[in-house]
Amino acid sequence: MLSPDQNAALSELEAHPNWPLRLCAVTDELGEFVIDPDLFYTPGAANERDAKKVCLSGCPVLAACRAYALGGSGWWESDGVWGGMTADERRAERRAQKKRRARLARQGDKRPQPTENWEPSPAQASLLQALAEQPDLRAAAETMKRPYPNVRWVYAQMCEQLGFHSDELTVPALLEEAAKRISGERPSGPELEAAA
Incomplete structure (x- = not known):
């Protein structure tokens, strides 16, 4: 059962204007899924890699899906591939977000000095x-x-x-x-x- 916050976030994701066009739910002329939806929840490196390829192949809701899956206060999607990220990658990203918040609390908005005459390597x-x-x-x-x-x-x-x-x-x-x-x-x- 979803928490009220998670349920609201999922409803917001499903209201995205491109939600019907998401690549994980493409159907053929008979209405059958082109890609098995179970692929996104089947364990194994090969399955996760294939699921991520689908997401990263230009899915129009990639960013919104990822933002939803990273969750909010007290919840996140702990299984499957969402927004091109595995559960382990989302776990690592949530840890990184926590570190960012801690850095901001310590340093405030102090930024690094920009490099003069910068050119990309x-x-x-x-x-x-x-x-x-x-x-x-x-x-x-x-x-x-x-x-x-x-x-x-x-x-x-x-x-x-x-x-x-x-x-x-x-x-x-x-x-x-x-x-x-x-x-x-x-x-x-x-x-x-x-x-x-």
């Missing part, structure tokens, strides 16, 4: 290109054929060089900030604006 340029095609770090890792932790590290380094913590920029915001810096705009941010 070859690894950062590859990541920016992959993120431009599909704004999701896990999908970018698959596209780049690189381990997710390595891609996450490149992302974090790039965020810091741009003057942000990696947990405060969304992928679209990173792409926008990187494009500004590549085009020659000076770094922006509260500390720099205050100094001007």
